[in-house]
Amino acid sequence: MLATGSIAPEFSLPVTPDQFLSLSELKGKRVILAFYPADWSPVCGDQMALYNEMLKFFKQHNAELLGISVDGKWCHTAFSQDRKLHFPLLADFEPKGAVAKLYDVFDEASGESKRALYVIDEEGVIAWSYLSPKGVNPGADGILDALEQLNTK
């Protein structure tokens, strides 16, 4: 994982079939990067579905959530519609996993991203990170702790 206090590397990834989103576009806001292995994991325990319910709490802390996996933009579109997700999913598809590699969370064996979280502050500096054990949904408590800590700075 990249060190806390370092500048979050810039990237630009497809966010819809015809649009890109760059990290720098979100300067002035806090950003939560949620790297996850793949779309379409089982419903009730699904990390993205869980975060979808928590967006209002993230927004209270001026934080935008971005989901990132190596799935393609059409897969993300279908997944997002199916689960009624209200936050962007970025397609780290071509070259595959490039952003996951940039953030040191790519799993070479599976060819997918690991399940990992970064919280980035308004200035684009990494404030907190967490690598989840394989198969474990990390929940949102750590993210909220990190966001609360930023409020006290």
Add this chain to the structure above:
Amino acid sequence: MALRKPVDADDHIEGNIHAAIELVEYGDYQCPHCQKAYYIVKRWQREFGDNLKLVFRNFPLENIHPLAKPAAIATEAAARQGKFWEMHDHLFENHDDFSRGKLVQFAEELGLNVTDFSKDLEDPELSAKVDADFYGGMRSGVNATPTFFVNGEKFEGSWDTGELRDFLQNLI
């Protein structure tokens, strides 16, 4: 992880309040896993009797289960008439439809005052109570439904394979 908000007077408690085992479930009435867990928990209640205290807290995933929150509010409205657990059981046993008409029908079937019940369904205080359950669960590391806490600590193993049952057995 530990339960950030300990069990208190705001909670719905079934069983012996001095029991050796305190089982807190965070659940969602529209979640198929919770519907399955309902029958398993019932079995543990029969098996462990006075040794088990059950607490249910709401964790409705509103985007994937749009009627889970109204259902949760219905249990809180029933609680105002002393019938939380009756409504809780009724919802898990009849989970096909939680439309408003159906919830009112359930209230009738349970012998509740339907006028008061219908008014309470709209009470922002009950909606806020459900939200507070959700927030507390989120801050305690609830990451799926159902999630169980045993004597204040999150149970990380599986609940449907006998693992949790054996864990509870060992506490007696």
